[in-house]
Amino acid sequence: MKQYRKGDRFEVLKKGQDTSGSKVSKGSIVVMYDMTLGCNPAPSNSFYLKIKGVTTEGQLIDWHLDDKYLKKIL
Numbered sequence: 001m002k003q004y005r006k007g008d009r010f011e012v013l014k015k016g017q018d019t020s021g022s023k024v025s026k027g028s029i030v031v032m033y034d035m036t037l038g039c040n041p042a043p044s045n046s047f048y049l050k051i052k053g054v055t056t057e058g059q060l061i062d063w064h065l066d067d068k069y070l071k072k073i074l
Contacts, residue, residue: 008032010053010070018059028055030070038064 012028030053038050049065063069 004032004035004049004051004065004072006033009073010051011073012055012069013071014069016061016063016069018055018061020060022059024055024059024061025057028057028059029073030055030061035065 008031010030010032012024012026012030015026016024018024030051032051032053034052036050036052038048040046040048050062051065051070052060052062054060
């Protein structure tokens with residue numbers, strides 16, 4: 001199992017939006033400051049991890065921790 005901690009850095013693999021709706025560029029670096037567990041609504045009722053972070057441009061994100069969008073930098 002992968003371990004995630006405050007301060008972990010992630011690379012943005014696809015364009016996205018920050019919490020205010022502004023674009024986050026592919027290749028941006030995100031520093032995680034919080035992680036929560038979310039749940040999809042019925043009928044799937046599946047759980048997922050969601051991170052809150054700040055990008056190198058000072059943008060705040062609140063995204064699913066998904067290998068399609070974020071890659072942890074070792």
